[in-house]
Structure formats: C-alpha cells, structure tokens
Amino acid sequence: MSKDLVKKLVIDSGALRVAARWQGKGVALLMxxxxxxxxxxxxxxxxxxxxxxxxxxxxxxxIAREFNPITIEDLFLFLKGQRDLPSRPVVVTFDDGYADNYHLASPILEQFGIPGVFYVTVDCVERQMPPWPAQLRFAFLTSGKTGWADPDQRRWSLATREDKIRAFERASEFCGKLSGSPQSDFIAHIYSDLAIEPVRNRPSLMMSWDQVRGLLRAGHTVGSHTMTHPNMAHVGEQDARREFLESKRCLERKLGQPAVHFSYPCPALQPHWREATVRLSREIGYKTAVTANGGLVRAHHEPLCLRRIRPTKQVAGLRWNLECTFAGRVV
Structure with missing residues (x-):
C-alpha cells in the first residue's frame, strides 16, 4: 500500500479532525x-x-471546501480576543510582489472566495526589478565564468550547476546582511565579477502599482515585505528602522490607506527576526508581522512574529500537512 493511499485513508477516517479538537483553536497561515x-x-x-x-x-x-479561509484582520482581532473564528481557519499569504500574483493567483483566490494577503517588496515594485535573491541567482546560474572569489577571498568553482548554486548561496550570506545602496553596490560588483549583463525585468515579472491597487479593489490585503528584502535580524537597527518605516510610508502614499501588516524576508541566514525587530515593528505602527517559522498560530501568540506553513508542491501534500498541523503534528 502506497504512502499516499495510507495518508488518504487516515484523512478520510476523520481521526486527524478528532485529534485537532483536543488542540484548541489555531490558525494556519500559508506562505x-x-x-x-x-x-x-x-x-x-x-x-x-x-x-x-x-x-x-x-x-x-x-482550502475552500475543507477549511475556512479568513483575513489577516480576522486573525489580528482573534489574537486580541475581539473575534471568534470558525474551525480550521486558514490565511493565504504571498511574499515579494510578483506580477503573477495579480494575473494568476488573485483570480483563483476570487473564484473560491478566498481573501489573500500580498506582501510587496516596495523598492522592487518601484524599480521593476526582482528581489536581490533572484538577481544573484540569475547572475551565478547564467555566468560563463569558471570561478568566483567571495568577499573573504575564498574561491568557489562555477564549473557545474551545483557549483554555481553553492556559490550563489555563499553570496547570499553576504547580501542578506545588506540593505539599500550597499546591497545594490554588492549586486553590481557580483555582476561585474561574473561578466554578465544585469537581469532585466521580464514582461510582468513584478507587479505595477496599478496592479497592487487592483488587489485591494478585489478585496485582498496588501502589506510590506520591506524596501529591499534584507534579513532584518542581520542588519543594524538604523537600517531595520528604515526598511520598516520607508516601506510603510511608501505603501500608504501609493495605496491611500494604512499599511499595518508586515512579512519578514528570509533570504539567507537565521534567524530572520529578533525580539528587537518585534519591538521596532510595534513602535513604527504595524499590527501583524509574519515569519517563515513553521506551525500554527495560537490565541496567546505575539501578533508581530506569526508562524506560517510552507505549502507543498502537490495538492494532496498540502491537505495532509494542514490536517496534521491542525491535529498538533508539525510536518
């Protein structure tokens, strides 16, 4: 008997739903x-x-058939003790701000009556360039160079695709600690070292501001994913404050409404948030912040460091993971 069949039989038996009732109310945020x-x-x-x-x-x-989709505002009010939630609630979130969120994801969400939360990397939308991990990945994987020296002067082979991915991951450890102009300078230096032309914005790779506003008109929520996608736990307090504050102000200026929801980038290195960033986000005026840490959100959890669940690349896999997570088993 295959594993997939066993999982289906377990789900269909209702045993996981019974187990979930003993766990208390929890909310699953999909990333x-x-x-x-x-x-x-x-x-x-x-x-x-x-x-x-x-x-x-x-x-x-x-999600629409077997669970109960809710908004991020519903979740916030639940955490404040001001709103009850249906059983098996799910929040669907998107990071970065790719145009396919508008063209493909949003119509599907609307078809099934699911409200989404879209966290946009503000400078990437403004400049119509993808976040730096995509830029660096493109540089390393398309370069014809056979080697690269990192900022510590350690040499990395670029002979195979696997070598290039390892070098990209090493470069990401440096770039993840940078924001703003130093980050842009680092990327430019990589492109020069690897002797390739910078990646250009492919048609509709990043959303336009009109498309971001279209998500709001469709009933979705838009939040900040920083200005330039650094690891917020690995930049200084001044840089972290600027990423929190400038992205919030720019969103409010472009969208004409308060920007009070935030998503922490997790491009490289751990951790990707700290107690200091939680305090800073609260001071600046955010109501919620989501992380890449796994698990359900419970009623007693801090709204400014919420857990999420990474969806699988199969429909049955997501169903199994959600059922297990609600039953108290993190997969």
Missing amino acids: YHSVSDNPNSQQDTLGGIAHSTLVFRGQMEV
Whole structure:
C-alpha cells in the first residue's frame, strides 16, 4: 500500500479532525511566493519558489471546501480576543510582489472566495526589478565564468550547476546582511565579477502599482515585505528602522490607506527576526508581522512574529500537512 493511499485513508477516517479538537483553536497561515503556468521556466531566477497554476488552483479548492479561509484582520482581532473564528481557519499569504500574483493567483483566490494577503517588496515594485535573491541567482546560474572569489577571498568553482548554486548561496550570506545602496553596490560588483549583463525585468515579472491597487479593489490585503528584502535580524537597527518605516510610508502614499501588516524576508541566514525587530515593528505602527517559522498560530501568540506553513508542491501534500498541523503534528 502506497504512502499516499495510507495518508488518504487516515484523512478520510476523520481521526486527524478528532485529534485537532483536543488542540484548541489555531490558525494556519500559508506562505506562497509565485504562481506560474510553467515554473520550470523560472529556475534561473526564482528557483523553486513558484507553484504551478494547476496545483495552486487545486490547493485553493481544498482550502475552500475543507477549511475556512479568513483575513489577516480576522486573525489580528482573534489574537486580541475581539473575534471568534470558525474551525480550521486558514490565511493565504504571498511574499515579494510578483506580477503573477495579480494575473494568476488573485483570480483563483476570487473564484473560491478566498481573501489573500500580498506582501510587496516596495523598492522592487518601484524599480521593476526582482528581489536581490533572484538577481544573484540569475547572475551565478547564467555566468560563463569558471570561478568566483567571495568577499573573504575564498574561491568557489562555477564549473557545474551545483557549483554555481553553492556559490550563489555563499553570496547570499553576504547580501542578506545588506540593505539599500550597499546591497545594490554588492549586486553590481557580483555582476561585474561574473561578466554578465544585469537581469532585466521580464514582461510582468513584478507587479505595477496599478496592479497592487487592483488587489485591494478585489478585496485582498496588501502589506510590506520591506524596501529591499534584507534579513532584518542581520542588519543594524538604523537600517531595520528604515526598511520598516520607508516601506510603510511608501505603501500608504501609493495605496491611500494604512499599511499595518508586515512579512519578514528570509533570504539567507537565521534567524530572520529578533525580539528587537518585534519591538521596532510595534513602535513604527504595524499590527501583524509574519515569519517563515513553521506551525500554527495560537490565541496567546505575539501578533508581530506569526508562524506560517510552507505549502507543498502537490495538492494532496498540502491537505495532509494542514490536517496534521491542525491535529498538533508539525510536518
């Protein structure tokens, strides 16, 4: 008997739902980035963060049929003790601000009556360039160079694709600690070292501001994913404050409404948030902040460091993971 069949039988038996009743109320936040008709075509930029349109549609059908989608505001009020929630509540979130969020994900969410939360990297939308991990990934995977020296002068082979990915990951450890102009300078230096032309914004790679406003008109929520996508736990307090504050102000100026929801980038290194960033986000005026830490959100949890769940690349896999998570078993 296959594992998939065993999992289906366990789900269909209702045993996991019974176990979930003993766990108390919890909320599952799903963390997506991109939806694509052909995810493999984006391997040199986005890597494995894109979900196929077919799978995403199937996953949202499961969410609408077997769970209860809610808004991030519903979750915030629940955490404040001001709102009760239905059983098995789910929040669907997207990070970065790719145009496929508008063209592909949003219509599917609307088809199934699911409100989404879209966290945009503000400077990337403004400049129409992808976040720095996509820029660096493109540089390393398309370069014809055979080697690269990191800032510590350690040499890295670029002979194979696996070598290039290792070098990209090493470069990400340096870039993740940078924000603003130093980050841009680091990327420019990498492109010069690797002797390739900078990645240009492919048609509709990042959303426009009109498209971001379109998400609001469709009933979704838009939040900040920083200005320039650094690891907020690895930049100084002044840089972290600027990332929190400038992205908030720019969103409010562009969208004409308060920006009170935030998502922590997790591009490289751990941790990707700290108690100091929680305090800073509260001081600046955010109501919620989501992380890449796994698990359910419970009633006693801090609204400014909320857990999320990474969805699988299969419909059945997401269903299994959600059932297990609600039952108290993190998978």
